[in-house]
Amino acid sequence: GENVEQHPSTLSVQEGDSAVIKCTYSDSASNYFPWYKQELGKGPQLIIDIRSNVGEKKDQRIAVTLNKTAKHFSLHITETQPEDSAVYFCAASLAAGNQFYFGTGTSLTVIP
Amino acid sequence: DGGITQSPKYLFRKEGQNVTLSCEQNLNHDAMYWYRQDPGQGLRLIYYSQIVNDFQKGDIAEGYSVSREKKESFPLTVTSAQKNPTAFYLCASTTQGLGETEAFFGQGTRLTVV
Numbered sequence: 001g002e003n004v005e006q007h008p009s010t011l012s013v014q015e016g017d018s019a020v021i022k023c024t025y026s027d028s029a030s031n032y033f034p035w036y037k038q039e040l041g042k043g044p045q046l047i048i049d050i051r052s053n054v055g056e057k058k059d060q061r062i063a064v065t066l067n068k069t070a071k072h073f074s075l076h077i078t079e080t081q082p083e084d085s086a087v088y089f090c091a092a093s094l095a096a097g098n099q100f101y102f103g104t105g106t107s108l109t110v111i112p
Numbered sequence: 113d114g115g116i117t118q119s120p121k122y123l124f125r126k127e128g129q130n131v132t133l134s135c136e137q138n139l140n141h142d143a144m145y146w147y148r149q150d151p152g153q154g155l156r157l158i159y160y161s162q163i164v165n166d167f168q169k170g171d172i173a174e175g176y177s178v179s180r181e182k183k184e185s186f187p188l189t190v191t192s193a194q195k196n197p198t199a200f201y202l203c204a205s206t207t208q209g210l211g212e213t214e215a216f217f218g219q220g221t222r223l224t225v226v
Contacts, residue, residue: 043116094212104154
């Protein structure tokens with residue numbers, strides 16, 4: 001089955017700096033890659049996603065890049081703010097599949 | 113407001129007891145999922161259901177059971193056979209039982225064995 005690895009497990013940045021979280025996947029058939037943000041004591045929420053026919057996607061301060069050849073994708077957060085502090089999960093799935101495969105999460109702390 | 117409701121938020125169980133976690137959604141989603149979350153391990157799939165009266169085991173189904181008698185409800189029972197049940201449990205739903213679609217999560221239930 002699919003195996004998703006995520007790095008780093010923890011990340012601290014100064015407010016205003018950028019943060020980058022990287023994930024790799026093993027199944028070349030995976031074609032949907034969402035990113036979820038989980039605040040303390042809450043369920044994850046989708047913040048951005050990318051499909052395999054696209055190399056990059058942006059939404060304000062958040063961007064995701066995908067390299068299908070290398071089987072890795074990354075989350076980029078620019079101009080970080082304290083409210084960006086949370087745990088971020090990457091995931092991979094097949095369009096014809098029936099589940100998401102999640103990374104182990106990155107705990108991001110933005111220091112004011 | 114549409115969404116997924118999990119209850120209770122906190123649950124304490126004595127060893128040897130079965131407990132049932134509730135998950136209800138009013139999003140009219142076909143597929144529902146149960147995940148277990150442990151520190152440093154991400155989300156692991158316990159069970160999922162793509163349609164009413166049908167469900168499949170995920171990666172860590174041992175010691176758990178589910179039912180899907182109604183589209184909007186997908187309760188999870190943690191049985192006494194689950195050797196290490198203390199964890200944070202998340203319920204999710206999607207419009208279809210397929211990938212390439214957003215998963216909506218509940219707020220979670222934290223189960224502690226005392």
